[in-house]
Amino acid sequence: MESRCPVALDPLGADIHAEGSRIRAQGPVARIELPGGVKAWSVTGHAAAREVLSDHRFSKDGRRHFDAYVDGTVGEDFPLIGWVLMENMTTAYGADHTRLRKPCAHAFTPRRVEALRPAVEAITTELLDELAALPAGEPVDLKGLFAHPLPARAICDLFGVPAEARAEMLRGGEVNVDTSISPEEAAANVARWHQEMLDFVDSKRRSPGDDLTSDLVAAQQADSSLLSDDELVGTLHIMLATGTEPVKNLIANAVLALLTHPEQLALVRSGEATWQDVIQETLRVEAPVAHLPFRFPVEDVEIGGVTIPKGEPVLVNYAAIGRDPEVHGADADRFDITRANKESLSFGHAIYRCIGQPLALLEAEIALAALFERFPHLGLAVPAESIAPQGTFIMNGVAELPVLLDARPTTMKAAVVPEVGATWELRDVPVPQPGPGQVLIRVRASGLCHNDLWLTDGHFPFPEFDPVVVGHEAAGDVVAVGPGVTHRKVGDRVGATWVQGTCGTCDYCRLNLPLTGQSGMNCAAPVMSGLTVPGHHAEYVTVLADSTVLLPDEVSYVQAAPVLCAGYTSWSALRAADPKPHERVAVLGIGGLGHLALQFSRACGFDTVAITRSPDKHDLARELGAATVVANGAELAAAGGADVILVTGTSYEAATDALQGLRPNGRLVLATIDPEGSFSIGPTSPVWAQRQQIIGATHNGLEQLTEALRLVAEGKVDPIVEVFPKERIAEAVALAAKGEVRFRAVVTY
Numbered sequence: 001m002e003s004r005c006p007v008a009l010d011p012l013g014a015d016i017h018a019e020g021s022r023i024r025a026q027g028p029v030a031r032i033e034l035p036g037g038v039k040a041w042s043v044t045g046h047a048a049a050r051e052v053l054s055d056h057r058f059s060k061d062g063r064r065h066f067d068a069y070v071d072g073t074v075g076e077d078f079p080l081i082g083w084v085l086m087e088n089m090t091t092a093y094g095a096d097h098t099r100l101r102k103p104c105a106h107a108f109t110p111r112r113v114e115a116l117r118p119a120v121e122a123i124t125t126e127l128l129d130e131l132a133a134l135p136a137g138e139p140v141d142l143k144g145l146f147a148h149p150l151p152a153r154a155i156c157d158l159f160g161v162p163a164e165a166r167a168e169m170l171r172g173g174e175v176n177v178d179t180s181i182s183p184e185e186a187a188a189n190v191a192r193w194h195q196e197m198l199d200f201v202d203s204k205r206r207s208p209g210d211d212l213t214s215d216l217v218a219a220q221q222a223d224s225s226l227l228s229d230d231e232l233v234g235t236l237h238i239m240l241a242t243g244t245e246p247v248k249n250l251i252a253n254a255v256l257a258l259l260t261h262p263e264q265l266a267l268v269r270s271g272e273a274t275w276q277d278v279i280q281e282t283l284r285v286e287a288p289v290a291h292l293p294f295r296f297p298v299e300d301v302e303i304g305g306v307t308i309p310k311g312e313p314v315l316v317n318y319a320a321i322g323r324d325p326e327v328h329g330a331d332a333d334r335f336d337i338t339r340a341n342k343e344s345l346s347f348g349h350a351i352y353r354c355i356g357q358p359l360a361l362l363e364a365e366i367a368l369a370a371l372f373e374r375f376p377h378l379g380l381a382v383p384a385e386s387i388a389p390q391g392t393f394i395m396n397g398v399a400e401l402p403v404l405l406d407a408r409p410t411t412m413k414a415a416v417v418p419e420v421g422a423t424w425e426l427r428d429v430p431v432p433q434p435g436p437g438q439v440l441i442r443v444r445a446s447g448l449c450h451n452d453l454w455l456t457d458g459h460f461p462f463p464e465f466d467p468v469v470v471g472h473e474a475a476g477d478v479v480a481v482g483p484g485v486t487h488r489k490v491g492d493r494v495g496a497t498w499v500q501g502t503c504g505t506c507d508y509c510r511l512n513l514p515l516t517g518q519s520g521m522n523c524a525a526p527v528m529s530g531l532t533v534p535g536h537h538a539e540y541v542t543v544l545a546d547s548t549v550l551l552p553d554e555v556s557y558v559q560a561a562p563v564l565c566a567g568y569t570s571w572s573a574l575r576a577a578d579p580k581p582h583e584r585v586a587v588l589g590i591g592g593l594g595h596l597a598l599q600f601s602r603a604c605g606f607d608t609v610a611i612t613r614s615p616d617k618h619d620l621a622r623e624l625g626a627a628t629v630v631a632n633g634a635e636l637a638a639a640g641g642a643d644v645i646l647v648t649g650t651s652y653e654a655a656t657d658a659l660q661g662l663r664p665n666g667r668l669v670l671a672t673i674d675p676e677g678s679f680s681i682g683p684t685s686p687v688w689a690q691r692q693q694i695i696g697a698t699h700n701g702l703e704q705l706t707e708a709l710r711l712v713a714e715g716k717v718d719p720i721v722e723v724f725p726k727e728r729i730a731e732a733v734a735l736a737a738k739g740e741v742r743f744r745a746v747v748t749y
């Protein structure tokens with residue numbers, strides 16, 4: 001059972017969302033405790049919050065309606081006393097609220113705000129220029145150097161705050177939302193801030209300017225009943241503070257969300273989503289104002305199934321409301337700019353609704369668009385988990401946002417084959433950049449194929465590029481796309497394979513056949529990973545986008561890697577044999593390919609036979625799908641033969657032997673290379689009279705690779721792998737060369 005003990009709000013705001021869910025578990029309106037032990041209420045439900053925000057029985061005037069303040073139980077030592085004593089529209093009720101809101105509201109209508117666009121753009125450009133002038137490669141606090149000064153300069157310009165006074169006057173607002181400070185510090189801040197603002201108003205009385213402060217001063221002089229001196233000061237407090245604090249959090253929260261969800265940023269870049277989508281979704285999942293104190297019912301009010309007694313403080317928990325599962329479903333916590341309903345109450349609702357919304361939206365859009373255009377390779381300078389929260393429950397944001405303006409790595413670890421026959425070495429090499437038609441993949445897992453070993457030991461011509469990096473079974477994420485790439489985007493989970501592309505002009509290319517392993521062997525100038533261009537055993541690799549496949553969500557990188565060559569080959573072999581439903585399929589060799597071929601055959605419901613000379617593999621072969629296990633062709637014949645024999649081992653001699661067990665009309669598929677032995681049909685063989693076929697098969701087209709991945713996604717096939725971190729690459733290669741890996745070595749990068 002959930003505890004009904006009131007949640008005490010953490011003054012450090014260490015995890016506002018976890019706290020919000022704990023409160024929500026107690027109901028949409030629940031008791032909480034404020035610093036100083038003051039009992040209060042938190043509204044976390046969207047529907048309940050709408051009711052509270054539009055119910056005229058809630059006052060924001062604590063001086064009149066906070067019973068514990070009125071009767072003296074709560075006083076100067078209440079850490080949030082500043083939010084009670086301040087006199088402005090946010091702490092007013094009824095006619096006072098209307099009176100105090102009116103003189104400011106007219107300055108922030110959408111039309112007036114649109115006229116500010118050039119000014120906001122100019123500030124943004126100036127700040128981006130300042131950032132660009134900083135020493136390259138150093139982490140930068142984007143909150144302090146961009147998200148904060150942008151709205152701060154804009155609001156100070158509007159209110160005519162002189163440059164030299166800005167930092168101090170804005171600090172008052174910053175400290176005012178800091179709930180981690182002591183009551184003494186809070187009181188000192190209120191006093192200092194109040195005095196600064198009085199001096200500022202005086203200066204405007206003496207020499208008015210063309211600014212909103214001078215307008216307020218003039219309006220007060222024309223009609224002294226409009227607002228008192230304290231109210232004028234309080235209004236300036238709220239305008240400067242709200243003009244800055246929430247906007248900087250909106251900008252910083254949006255940047256953080258995009259940098260941690262690059263696939264969403266890619267949607268904006270490709271035009272599939274807009275900056276307003278980003279802003280609305282950020283407002284919902286990371287409401288910049290978590291709570292804005294306070295509301296007090298002027299009588300007992302029943303909402304959300306509870307009665308809130310008259311005079312007790314109520315906090316509308318905007319941070320929790322945006323994540324209300326009743327409105328946004330089970331994945332309400334997920335940042336998803338494509339979700340249809342991004343509704344939130346993050347600007348409030350009804351009569352106290354934010355008057356700065358049009359300005360905030362304008363500033364955020366200009367800021368985000370310009371920032372990501374100027375610094376397209378922006379990235380976090382530290383892991384997202386290590387970014388500290390702001391230290392308050394009033395605002396929802398980070399203390400600092402350390403970024404690198406150009407976060408592209410310049411070097412990477414790659415498994416280099418120094419020369420023919422040499423041991424592989426992990427070395428630092430330059431990160432490649434994607435050219436036309438290419439994507440840059442951050443490789444997460446890369447399988448070790450037998451061909452990698454043959455390239456190393458000289459069975460195949462040693463690659464001519466430098467340094468030599470081989471491999472053609474990479475699974476990872478697209479992190480950059482080159483010019484002209486339209487169907488892959490940053491954030492895609494992809495697999496890359498052996499043949500990337502062809503020359504497009506040779507005789508073979510003129511046949512216009514699809515991209516297959518055959519293309520690699522016949523085109524005059526094919527692009528082949530690890531053979532003609534650098535391979536996949538590295539942290540990053542560029543490949544032609546057209547040769548990649550999207551990985552199903554259910555398939556991990558490690559599971560996917562061996563499918564990209566071994567699985568692709570064995571599935572293509574089975575498809576090439578075109579078995580009929582009643583036929584029997586034999587798999588020769590239980591290794592990297594064979595263990596997958598057995599599973600593919602069983603997944604399709606074929607009566608499956610394993611042919612292996614290793615008695616220790618019999619049990620496993622049965623587990624993987626073999627109904628029958630035999631040692632060779634003679635035993636296969638004795639067991640009734642097979643309609644299809646898939647040769648997945650690297651001995652053509654064993655394939656020749658297996659032919660004895662091929663039934664009439666049977667097909668033997670050669671899917672592998674034997675660099676030494678040869679396949680032969682003996683002079684007395686009845687192959688001709690049995691109308692048998694010997695079929696060659698290789699990677700048979702990306703649609704077949706996709707079929708193989710789908711069987712893995714459905715859980716019908718599961719590659720058996722040994723995983724090696726990249727630091728153990730030499731060991732992985734040595735073990736694979738000795739045939740001691742079951743069944744595929746997958747290296748993680």
Ligand code: HEM
Nearest residue numbers: 089090242243246247250292346347348352354355356360
């Ligand atoms: C992303 C930025 C902003 C957010 C999320 C935000 C949020 C809010 C919220 C939630 C309220 C209602 C508080 C309540 O009744 O509980 C509010 C009120 C207010 N906001 Fe904003 N605000 C933002 C930007 C601004 C800006 C730029 C200004 C000034 C130009 C501003 C000025 C005000 C004022 C004066 C009120 C009080 C309205 C009243 O009490 O009638 N806000 N804001």
Ligand SMILES: [Zn+2]
Nearest residue numbers: 449451565566
């Ligand atoms: Zn391979």
Ligand SMILES: [Zn+2]
Nearest residue numbers: 503506509523
């Ligand atoms: Zn060609």
